[in-house]
Amino acid sequence: MNQFVKNTLKDHSLRNTLCREDILETFLSREVALSHGDLEHSLGEKFDRVTIYRTLKTFLEKGIIHKVLDEEGMRYALCKERCTEHNHHHDHVHFKCSECGQTNCLESLHIPSIQLPAGYHAQEMNLLIQGLCAACSEN
Amino acid sequence: MNQFVKNTLKDHSLRNTLCREDILETFLSREVALSHGDLEHSLGEKFDRVTIYRTLKTFLEKGIIHKVLDEEGMRYALCKERCTEHNHHHDHVHFKCSECGQTNCLESLHIPSIQLPAGYHAQEMNLLIQGLCAACSEN
DNA sequence: TTATGTTTTGCAACGCTGTTGCAGGATAAA
DNA sequence: TTTATCCTGCAACAGCGTTGCAAAACATAA
Numbered sequence: 001m002n003q004f005v006k007n008t009l010k011d012h013s014l015r016n017t018l019c020r021e022d023i024l025e026t027f028l029s030r031e032v033a034l035s036h037g038d039l040e041h042s043l044g045e046k047f048d049r050v051t052i053y054r055t056l057k058t059f060l061e062k063g064i065i066h067k068v069l070d071e072e073g074m075r076y077a078l079c080k081e082r083c084t085e086h087n088h089h090h091d092h093v094h095f096k097c098s099e100c101g102q103t104n105c106l107e108s109l110h111i112p113s114i115q116l117p118a119g120y121h122a123q124e125m126n127l128l129i130q131g132l133c134a135a136c137s138e139n
Numbered sequence: 140m141n142q143f144v145k146n147t148l149k150d151h152s153l154r155n156t157l158c159r160e161d162i163l164e165t166f167l168s169r170e171v172a173l174s175h176g177d178l179e180h181s182l183g184e185k186f187d188r189v190t191i192y193r194t195l196k197t198f199l200e201k202g203i204i205h206k207v208l209d210e211e212g213m214r215y216a217l218c219k220e221r222c223t224e225h226n227h228h229h230d231h232v233h234f235k236c237s238e239c240g241q242t243n244c245l246e247s248l249h250i251p252s253i254q255l256p257a258g259y260h261a262q263e264m265n266l267l268i269q270g271l272c273a274a275c276s277e278n
Numbered sequence: 279t280t281a282t283g284t285t286t287t288g289c290a291a292c293g294c295t296g297t298t299g300c301a302g303g304a305t306a307a308a
Numbered sequence: 309t310t311t312a313t314c315c316t317g318c319a320a321c322a323g324c325g326t327t328g329c330a331a332a333a334c335a336t337a338a
Contacts, residue, residue: 007263014285014337015284015285015286015287015333015334016334016335017286017287017333017334018333019286019287020286022308024145026300029329036324037323037324045276046179047287047288048287048288048289048327049324049325050287050288050325050327051192051287052187053324053325054287054326055286056288057143060261062260067210069208069209069210069265069267070208071206071208071213072326074210074324082284091327093253095255095259100234106256106259107141108256109254109255110249110255111266112253114232114248114251114268115246115248116234116248117245117247117248117270117273117278118227118273119272119274119277120234120245120268120270120271120273121270121271121275121276122269122270122274123237123269123270123271124268124269124270125267125268125269126208126266126267126268126269127250127253127264128208128264129253129255129261129263129264129265129266129267130262130263130264130265131259131260131263132259132260132262133258133259133261134256134257134258135258137258137259137260138258153313153314154304154305154306154313154314154316155305155306156304156305156315156316156320158315158316159315175295175296176294177293186316186317187317187318188296189296189297189298189316189317189318190294190315190316190317191329192295192297193297193316194315195314212295213295258298
């Protein structure tokens with residue numbers, strides 16, 4: 001059993017359960033953003049749909065994962081930088097490949113700041129770029 | 140009956156039907172991005188849910204409206220600049236107010252260009268900013 | 279190790295979103 | 309007015325996401 005997984009759960013005062021371990025390990029092994037459906041499919045019949053939903057919700061609240069918007073729906077990805085319940089910093093860019101369909105975080109890129117019209121105040125930004133990823137544009 | 144509505148339908152070789160007229164007029168009168176549910180609610184029992192879905196799909200394909208991503212789901216907004224079936228330019232910013240919940244297009248702002256990692260090629264960009272809109276930040 | 283209180287899970291059920299097939303009805307053009 | 313084409317409504321379905329509740333699993337302290 002992965003020690004990182006155990007530590008992550010402990011650090012966020014979450015009980016160590018099989019479902020949580022498996023979901024965290026799935027996020028670690030696949031490196032792209034995953035939807036609820038991806039997880040359900042990947043974990044087989046091992047856990048109830050509802051449990052997966054609740055686990056994702058818990059991880060979101062604890063800052064272990066973050067949402068990734070997509071034209072096809074909601075996906076989730078591990079927070080690499082250290083996030084807490086009250087301090088998130090997800091101003092990195094999300095890239096969705098129109099060829100292979102995978103979505104991942106471009107951690108190295110940050111959203112440039114933008115001058116908003118008078119009176120507008122930004123709290124959160126979310127940039128999704130769609131196109132060809134490095135692997136797919138080689139062909 | 141609004142002449143703009145009739146022209147818009149004609150220009151895109153779409154038949155002039157009550158449902159299409161009403162949906163276009165709803166987009167014109169409310170100035171924010173609307174979800175399917177908003178339209179369904181706003182139009183009452185006048186049309187079948189399926190018809191509204193199909194109308195939105197048609198308008199999307201014709202370039203009359205465009206998608207607006209949102210943590211809560213999909214919304215749609217009128218294309219102000221002239222878009223055609225094959226030539227869209229929606230690099231403007233979408234703003235969602237966390238107070239009043241309304242989402243609108245900041246047509247004046249464009250997404251700054253970003254240097255992607257080697258091998259990545261962008262086709263489409265989508266920036267959603269969440270925060271307080273001008274009206275809500277006055278209070 | 280066992281007993282305890284608290285957290286998680288699975289199940290059943292529900293509402294909402296979005297899609298498809300098909301038959302009947304409306305539209306535009308001759 | 310006729311006709312071919314396009315739209316609409318209905319029925320049905322699959323998927324997403326949530327809630328309430330009882331049973332099971334967990335962590336802690338004895």
